[in-house]
Amino acid sequence: MTQKIGKGTFLFERGPSLLAAATVAGPDEGRGPLGEAFDQVVPDLWVGQKSWEQAERELLLRAGQMLLLKGNWKPGDVDLMVGGDLLDQLVTTHFAARTLDIPTLGLFSACATLTAGLTVAAMAVDGGWGEKVMVTVASHHHAAERQYRYPVELGIQKPGTAQWTATGAAAFMVGKGGKVVIREATPGRVVDYGVKDPFDMGGAMAPAARDTLLRHLSDTRRTVGDYDAIVTGDLAAVGTSLFRELLLEEGVPVEGRHHDCGLLLYDRGTQKEVGAGGSGAACSGLVTAAHILPKLERGEWRRVLLMATGSLHSPTTYRQGESIPCIAHAVVLEREEGTA
Amino acid sequence: MTQKIGKGTFLFERGPSLLAAATVAGPDEGRGPLGEAFDQVVPDLWVGQKSWEQAERELLLRAGQMLLLKGNWKPGDVDLMVGGDLLDQLVTTHFAARTLDIPTLGLFSACATLTAGLTVAAMAVDGGWGEKVMVTVASHHHAAERQYRYPVELGIQKPGTAQWTATGAAAFMVGKGGKVVIREATPGRVVDYGVKDPFDMGGAMAPAARDTLLRHLSDTRRTVGDYDAIVTGDLAAVGTSLFRELLLEEGVPVEGRHHDCGLLLYDRGTQKEVGAGGSGAACSGLVTAAHILPKLERGEWRRVLLMATGSLHSPTTYRQGESIPCIAHAVVLEREEGTA
Numbered sequence: 001m002t003q004k005i006g007k008g009t010f011l012f013e014r015g016p017s018l019l020a021a022a023t024v025a026g027p028d029e030g031r032g033p034l035g036e037a038f039d040q041v042v043p044d045l046w047v048g049q050k051s052w053e054q055a056e057r058e059l060l061l062r063a064g065q066m067l068l069l070k071g072n073w074k075p076g077d078v079d080l081m082v083g084g085d086l087l088d089q090l091v092t093t094h095f096a097a098r099t100l101d102i103p104t105l106g107l108f109s110a111c112a113t114l115t116a117g118l119t120v121a122a123m124a125v126d127g128g129w130g131e132k133v134m135v136t137v138a139s140h141h142h143a144a145e146r147q148y149r150y151p152v153e154l155g156i157q158k159p160g161t162a163q164w165t166a167t168g169a170a171a172f173m174v175g176k177g178g179k180v181v182i183r184e185a186t187p188g189r190v191v192d193y194g195v196k197d198p199f200d201m202g203g204a205m206a207p208a209a210r211d212t213l214l215r216h217l218s219d220t221r222r223t224v225g226d227y228d229a230i231v232t233g234d235l236a237a238v239g240t241s242l243f244r245e246l247l248l249e250e251g252v253p254v255e256g257r258h259h260d261c262g263l264l265l266y267d268r269g270t271q272k273e274v275g276a277g278g279s280g281a282a283c284s285g286l287v288t289a290a291h292i293l294p295k296l297e298r299g300e301w302r303r304v305l306l307m308a309t310g311s312l313h314s315p316t317t318y319r320q321g322e323s324i325p326c327i328a329h330a331v332v333l334e335r336e337e338g339t340a
Numbered sequence: 341m342t343q344k345i346g347k348g349t350f351l352f353e354r355g356p357s358l359l360a361a362a363t364v365a366g367p368d369e370g371r372g373p374l375g376e377a378f379d380q381v382v383p384d385l386w387v388g389q390k391s392w393e394q395a396e397r398e399l400l401l402r403a404g405q406m407l408l409l410k411g412n413w414k415p416g417d418v419d420l421m422v423g424g425d426l427l428d429q430l431v432t433t434h435f436a437a438r439t440l441d442i443p444t445l446g447l448f449s450a451c452a453t454l455t456a457g458l459t460v461a462a463m464a465v466d467g468g469w470g471e472k473v474m475v476t477v478a479s480h481h482h483a484a485e486r487q488y489r490y491p492v493e494l495g496i497q498k499p500g501t502a503q504w505t506a507t508g509a510a511a512f513m514v515g516k517g518g519k520v521v522i523r524e525a526t527p528g529r530v531v532d533y534g535v536k537d538p539f540d541m542g543g544a545m546a547p548a549a550r551d552t553l554l555r556h557l558s559d560t561r562r563t564v565g566d567y568d569a570i571v572t573g574d575l576a577a578v579g580t581s582l583f584r585e586l587l588l589e590e591g592v593p594v595e596g597r598h599h600d601c602g603l604l605l606y607d608r609g610t611q612k613e614v615g616a617g618g619s620g621a622a623c624s625g626l627v628t629a630a631h632i633l634p635k636l637e638r639g640e641w642r643r644v645l646l647m648a649t650g651s652l653h654s655p656t657t658y659r660q661g662e663s664i665p666c667i668a669h670a671v672v673l674e675r676e677e678g679t680a
Contacts, residue, residue, distance in 0.1 A: 001354075003468040008419065008443050010469040014341075051660055079348065080527060088428040089654035090448050098530040098665045103348050105456050105527055105669075106652075108430050108446045116445050120460060127467040128343040129350040147656075187420060187445055190438040312446075314429035316487075320391055325438045329445075 003126075006219025010185045015336065016125035017178030019132070021289035022067035024059045026141065026167025028274070029286060032266045037290035038168075039066055045142055045167060053087060056140035056169075059282075060085070060096040063169035064136060071173055073132065078102045078173075080129075082120045083136030084113040086165070086281050087147060092138050102134065111205075111234050112188065112310030113137050114170075114284045115329035119185040121174040122331070131175055138169035139280030148315060149198060161200040163236045164274035166265060170285030180296045183303075183334045186216040188327040190312065196323045198313065202239020202262070202276055205309040208326035209235060210246045212307055216330050217252070224254050228301035231292060233284040233308035233328070234262035236277030261287035261308075284308040292333070302335045343466075346559025350525045355676065356465035357518030359472075361629035362407035364399045366481065366507025368614070369626060372606040377630035378508075379406055385482055385507060393427060396480035396509075399622075400425070400436040403509035404476060411513055413472065418442045418513075420469075422460045423476030424453040426505070426621050427487060432478045442474065451545075451574050452528065452650030453477050454510075454624045455669035459525040461514035462671070471515055478509035479620030488655060489538060501540040503576045504614035506605060510625030520636045523643075523674045526556040528667040530652065536663045538653065542579020542602070542616055545649040548666035549575060550586040552647055556670050557592070564597050568641035571632060573624040573648035573668070574602035576617030601627035601648075624648040636675045644673045 003011045023038045030041030040062065047055040068075065081100065084107040085092035097104040109116040117135035124130040142152050144165040150156040174182065191211045195204035209232050217223065224230060235243050240260045247254050261284045262277035288306060295301045307330040313322065343351045363378045370381030380402065387395040408415065421440065424447040425432035437444040449456040457475035464470040482492050484505040490496045514522065531551045535544035549572050557563065564570060575583050580600045587594050601624040602617035628646060635641045647670040653662065 001468040002471075004419065004470065007416075010464075053656060053660065076347075079344065084448070087654065088656065089450065089652060091652070091654045091657050094530050094652040094665050094667070095657070095662070098532050101529060103527040103529050104667065105460065106448045108424070108448045110429065120445065120463075123460075123463045123467055123469065124350075127463055128341040129463065130344065131342075187443040189441060189443050190434050192438050312429060312431070312434040314427065314431045316393060316428065317431050317435070320393065322435070325434050327434070327444065 008186055008215055009219035012122045012126040012182055014126050015181040016122040016174050017176060017181040018293060019173040019175045019178040020067055020070045021172045021293055022063045022070055023170045023286050023289045024062045024168055025286055029166055029168050029265060034265060034290045052140050052143035056092045056138055056143050057095050059169040060092050060136060060138040061099055063171040064096060064100050067171040067173055075101050078132045078134050080124055081134045081136060082107055082117045084108050085138045086110060086144050093136060109327055109329060110310030110312055111279055111281050111283060112308040112327050112329050113281045115306060115308040115331045118182055118331045119187060119329060122182040122185060125174050133174045135172045135174060137281040137285040139165055139282040141165045141167045144280060158275060159199050160275055161238045162275040163201055163262060163277055163279035165280035166278045166283040166286060168282040168286045170282060170289045179336055180293060181334050181336050182331055184332040186212055186330040188212045188329045190325045190327050192323050192325040194323045198318055200238060201279060201311045202236040203242055204311055204324040205326040206235055206239045206242040206246060209243050209307055209309050209328040212328040212330050214250060224252060224257050227257060227303050227305045230254055230258050230305045232260045234279040235260045235309060236262035238276050264291055296333055296335045299335055304333045306331050306333055348526055348555055349559035352462045352466040352522055354466050355521040356462040356514050357516060357521040358633060359513040359515045359518045360407060360410045361512045361633055362403045362410055363510045363626050363629045364402045364508055365626055369506055369508050369605060374605060374630045392480050392483035396432045396478055396483050397435050399509040400432050400476060400478040401439055403511040404436060404440050407511040407513055415441050418472045418474050420464055421474045421476060422447055422457045424448050424621060425478045426450060426484050449667055449669060450650030450652055451619055451621050451623060452648040452667050452669050453621045455646060455648040455671045458522055458671045459527060459669060462522040462525060465514050473514045475512045475514060477621040477625040479505055479622040481505045481507045484620060498615060499539050500615055501578045502615040503541055503602060503617055503619035505620035506618045506623040506626060508622040508626045510622060510629045519676055520633060521674050521676050522671055524672040526552055526670040528552045528669045530665045530667050532663050532665040534663045538658055540578060541619060541651045542576040543582055544651055544664040545666040546575055546579040546582040546586060549583050549647055549649050549668040552668040552670050554590060564592060564594050567597060567643050567645045570594055570598050570645045572600045574619040575600045575649060576602035578616050604631055636673055639675055642675045646671050646673055
């Protein structure tokens with residue numbers, strides 16, 4: 001038995017699907033174009049906690065608990081939690097998992113973690129190892145900034161290419177019988193074009209998104225037109241331009257079909273502080289739950305290629321003069337035919 | 341179709357197996373009791389590189405490339421690489437994956453990463469998504485010490501409960517048709533008994549190993565006597581005593597069947613510097629490849645419960661006064677009946 005398509009795309013024949021999603025968003029995300037669509041918007045970045053790290057954890061816990069409530073599930077009903085965050089040693093995910101008390105596999109693909117998690121969850125459900133698998137992502141603007149760059153309190157000026165780490169958490173339940181199925185997955189390769197500037201992550205990530213998209217289309221023998229939308233994770237303005245340009249060079253125009261979560265999450269016209277747009281592990285999670293899934297559920301879109309993108313550098317490798325290796329994992333979300 | 345046993349154990353019915361393993365060990369590990377059994381022992385901790393982080397990456401690259409050579413495989417033959425290391429943002433794994441050019445899912449369960457990786461690889465092969473999946477782990481004594489505690493150059497004294505982060509890398513190929521199959525997996529829950537001392541990780545991890553073992557035995561309706569060996573990852577001396585004591589309290593004596601990779605990797609009698617014993621993501625990887633697999637291949641053992649253990653704290657959570665959440669993921673390795 002093989003469920004592999006082409007060289008590197010996984011097919012999920014038994015239709016693992018997204019049963020529910022829950023989101024908790026930060027104040028800036030709440031003021032953005034999707035603000036109304038989040039389950040909860042917190043009024044400030046502290047979320048009642050004493051540190052940014054604890055605040056991030058609280059966001060994830062709330063999203064996880066809200067997800068359980070939505071399906072009237074107990075933690076014991078969930079076979080596995082797979083997810084990740086940006087903080088060293090995935091402390092957000094693991095400390096939240098301690099409270100949720102669900103067996104957990106921690107994943108790190110930086111801001112590409114959502115689709116890595118959906119891939120592992122789809123394998124677990126499709127293969128019969130789990131009936132319900134929870135996928136989680138979280139990030140927090142201040143916690144990420146002080147770990148990766150500078151504490152926000154220092155007021156360091158950023159170039160216009162810089163992106164804004166989203167504050168929020170998203171949790172998804174993967175199981176069987178939902179309207180939106182995870183049909184395929186194309187795990188990403190690590191791609192590095194030599195970009196070294198951590199204030200231009202979109203530019204660094206665009207080649208990884210290009211690589212995964214081209215491999216996915218080749219494996220599935222589809223064209224861009226076979227998707228209602230191709231949604232990248234957080235290329236933002238600079239990365240989006242470069243991504244489209246790189247694909248044009250390959251004779252694969254994506255403009256018109258291509259959207260980017262980093263551009264959908266904020267209104268760059270009024271929210272000047274976000275620079276080139278959003279990033280962070282929560283970015284694609286919030287947009288998937290609040291924008292992509294509803295469109296699929298309503299039938300406005302029937303097939304979406306969701307391709308979260310991640311920068312895999314660390315502050316240490318940056319200081320050691322290394323370039324930024326990047327990755328993009330793709331999953332295909334489809335509206336199940338014949339469902340109401 | 342279900343492949344779940346009990347509440348939380350995955351059954352792999354189509355027999356994903358370990359086709360080959362490759363190890364590169366540091367000098368201290370080379371002087372230990374398993375020294376002769378490693379594929380390569382490097383003479384010093386620099387491994388020809390300019391930083392400890394680059395040295396760790398070089399160890400992993402060598403292990404990965406050696407694994408490919410052993411099976412006469414090309415990178416293009418490998419469907420997926422799953423693995424992790426201890427460094428922030430998994431830079432060892434991801435930078436090595438950039439060179440190996442294999443689609444990659446990064447996992448972080450600290451020193452429990454090996455069995456997390458074997459679980460995901462077994463799912464991928466059993467479910468038909470991959471024919472060959474590579475599982476990798478790596479750690480480096482100096483790189484880990486300066487990230488988690490103090491740079492070794494400072495010469496900070498450690499208490500006797502402290503463990504020694506192993507230097508090395510191990511790579512395993514999971515596919516079909518090998519002598520040693522991955523029969524089951526029981527992913528761990530995050531368990532925290534309130535230990536806050538990063539110099540007593542064995543004590544912190546023992547309750548997580550207890551939890552996973554009890555759940556595994558309950559799921560499979562087996563007893564300790566059904567395993568030729570129950571091997572924990574890196575509880576070392578302090579954690580091993582506590583683990584056995586906790587299980588005795590449950591009426592589950594494991595002494596006689598229980599081994600610990602952290603105790604097998606070094607000779608504590610002559611290698612005083614290792615304190616309570618080994619730890620690090622490479623610890624269970626090196627011992628599994630050099631000691632457990634050969635015993636299974638020779639038929640000395642027929643069924644082993646391998647349970648790598650991990651401490652999930654970060655230096656930030658430690659400084660913020662948090663306790664150390666821990667995890668243990670178990671896999672059952674069996675000598676395939678009827679193979680020569």
